[in-house]
Amino acid sequence: MNLQHCLINLNKLQGSELDSGYSLLGIKSLFSNKDMILNLPFTRSQFIQELPERQKGMSISGYQPKLSLYVKDNILQVINNNGTYILKPSPEEYPYLAENEHATMMVMQRLKFSIPPFGLFRFKQEDGKPEEFAFVIKRYDRIGSDAVRLHQEQLDGAMGINDKYGLSEGKKAVSYESAAKYLITNVNNSLKSKRDIFLRIVYAYVLGNNDYHLRNMGIILPDNAPPSLAPVYDFVSVVPYPSAFTEYLALPLLALEENDIDTAPGLNSKYGEYIGFDFILLAEHIDINLKLAQKWLGDIINSHQLIIDTYNESHMPEEHRELVLAYVARRINLLKITTL
Template sequence: MPLKSKCYACLKETNNLKNNYCPKCISELFDNTVPNKLTFDRKEFINKRAEMSDKMSISGVQDKISLAFDSSKNLIPTAKNGKYILKPIPIHDNALNLEDIPANEHLSMLISKEIFKINTAHCGIVEFSDGELAYITKRFDYDSDGKKYDQEDFASLMNITPSTHGKDYKYDASDYLGCSRLIKNFVASHKITVEDFFKRVLLNYLIANGDAHLKNFSLYSKPNSNEYTLTPNYDLLNTRYHINEKYGDMALSLIEDYYTPTFEVVGYYTYADFVYFAKLIELPQIRVEKIFKLANESLDKIEKKVINSFLSDNAKEFYLNTYKQRLELINYIMKDS
């Protein structure tokens, strides 16, 4: 399938493309500026990243850099006031299938946004000057006037740091139940937000994202406002494809030190675990069933999205098979449970 017929952001096929993007995505992702191909390659990216590492405000361990448009509609690296974050194929000795990571994140974000209807950061695929693909996402922590939102990740809100909880603090210091309680403490409309959070946790399980840790969930408030809500979803990935071990089921436990009888037998989270988790966070059963219905009706749409993604053929097969396996697990009901 010719790449030129596929929008590099939404993956929809159309003849109405400008520099690889459809009009809707040019509006949503690039604020109506049609971007040119990047004027630098990954090697230059790495050099620029090293030069700017002490000046940039974006965090995280993956190679990334802030971008902004110049007067010629080129996206260029910038140390401050960047509106975009660029992530290329990373340099990571311990990960597998590195070349698929940008497409993996892009696909996972689209599934969150378009199929599960979760508020999700706008994103797409861009080309380096040599044609190599990279992942790009639009920053959501600035308003239209350039004022920065007050944003804190869950680790910060819980006062959890390496010095208080060790090097694996992002994974070991809390559970998803604790995250839900944090939402109730900080968010006025917490009932809606807790349901949103439940859906995000379930999605991460379905796509085998084992990196949905405390720093990959955040609350933010607009400038001159004290009302906090969940930020758009971000940093989604099928980690199982890149880390060849059981790590990848969940970054955090649903409920620390408690497992349902079904889990004790099966060894994985199933329907019973998510229902019990929902009960503890006071999510009505009727809402839980609606979310499960959405997940069960998603498979055909997921398959189409995976097939049309930028993943390699092996990655497409793995991604889809993993999703099907997880879908079977969340529908598993032990007869005596």
């Protein structure tokens, strides 16, 4: 744990903030209420054994057990329907995943992506057991004081695909290139939107998020406004978990790789991994000007120090931080290779 940095926004704690682990700015950013009671009113054991039973039928994509929460009497309380927050602990098979998601989402937030407010919260402590944290994030698909549900669709459903990894007959049939083209054609074809989509894909590669699949890309469908790409969510680095980190990306990068028809140039080179050249190809295939693609790739390379600082300020264990940062350094160097 990094006891000097806020469990919400990673700001340096001052004075009495050091006792709680939360900065006033962090609390206000997540709850708009400085009087919140910040420790969870239940233990991790209660969460695992009892509370999800009260929420049968709740459906949120992802592999972590989750709870829907709302604020009542300045406390995060469990609710079956219309919750305004989601709570995710670290699964036993993926220790410290809550801290990992917090750190990785903070990287994305500092990179100016659209991110719902989020933070880390302590479970009620059990005798003789170490302190444990859960990741809590505000739902972006609930609006107004009545928490009205905002209609949305995950990308696999929108594209009529039955598998979140785009699998068909044992082969990956959907690439990030195809996913990006669908979003550009059907949601928003502005340069700003193209940049957002492109950067999300590149940062999934850089940060080791090989679980950035079609169901982790959402489309918001409001009644009285054009559709839009949902904020970034479920963004983690899988690098510290070797059993799950068996591929660089959840989907093939380029359309030519779909159904194993061909291989991306970087994978087929002496490097054996995706390189900057491959991401330049992706950009060109989704109608991003070459010079602009090169500039954006340069911006990503220049964000290396921000990534280092954020993970070092985070609450991830040191061993996990070191694994992630070594991986990021390798990816950054590969992005610098733009010719073959």
